[in-house]
Amino acid sequence: GAGVYYGGTVAEAFFCRGEDIYIVGGANSAGQAAVYFSRYARTVTMLVRGESLSENMSRYLIDQIEATKNIKVRLRTTVVEVHGREHLESLTIIDAAKNEKETVSATSLFIFIGALPHTEWLESVVQRDAHGFIFSGPDLPRDESNGHFPKGWALDRDPFWLESSQPGVFVAGDVRHGSVKRVAAGVGEGATAVQFIHQYLGSEER
Template sequence: AGVFYGASTTNAREMTGSEVVVVGAGNSGGQAAVDLARYARGVTIVTRGASLAATMSAYLVHEIEVNPRIEVRVESEVVAGGGDGELEWLEIDSRATGERRRVAASGLFVLIGTESRTTWLREVLQRDDRGFVLTGSDVDVASWSLPRPPYAFETSVPGVFAAGDVRANGVKRVAAAAGEGAVTVSMVHRYLADLSRESGAS
């Protein structure tokens, strides 16, 4: 208990009066830190980067700078944690100095980014250099097998579609994933209509 992969209002309230650590310096991490600081005694943001500014919007960086309950540890990473049945402490390494510090923590909020898990598709679908699946106009048509170009969200294999975070060049947001899914349904219908037209013609 005490390790979260997101930061809801309920989680934040549970941290009332506690010390918490947020890992990640994106907008999700920054927003979580600001929300948690309304309830927690202290919030420490841990990031491997040299500053928040490279990855976080300026308005959040400013909110964090002026919030006395939030501390930022740059060039650092969480390397260990423990407790008796629930999280009680974490160890944070400074990559700059090599110093390791043990801090009290009742909550660890992990708000770090997306990684693709598509290695199993590598010989089947075109992917970018980070493993995200190419779709629509991003598909290299040199190896595309149909006279028409790929439909929106169609991968390099006709009739196979990808929507949401797994797609290359997507915006990696919930609303985008849901919207792309909805559009993909209509593209699948279009693909199926093509197939029935072709089988009717032959």
């Protein structure tokens, strides 16, 4: 109710009818929201940190955004402050190209960013990629010195799909290296991991 939202459903669309709204993000979620809200809001401004939309967004969405008159895209732009007492009143943004701070009136801010895995605490437990996402199953880097098994893998079988470099530790959802970052995928992987957990617990390996 404070004007800062993390989703783009019909309820939010209702609240922002006729408004000038801001969307933070430059990937598909942000693009889909911009196209959707453009039907309700007076203007939609996308605040994108990157150099271009094509870095993270599908072409069909970029085409739709370019063809929609009331969507404006501001590249190399970061929100650094939000202001307001009971409700959002304004944003301070930095345009990296000009290195200038600017404060704009705003009553609705939609946030469509945020895919950082917080897996530092697992550093010595499971193998992770350079961004912290956890390797599992066929994605585990192979160790040439012990045949085709992952480094440190002590069992005489391949890791199950979704099994990390630590036998019996399974990964599901966004935190998995190579995941598609969708709710349905995360739920499906969770259910599948349970099957593998049963197999693991039923084996002699523990």
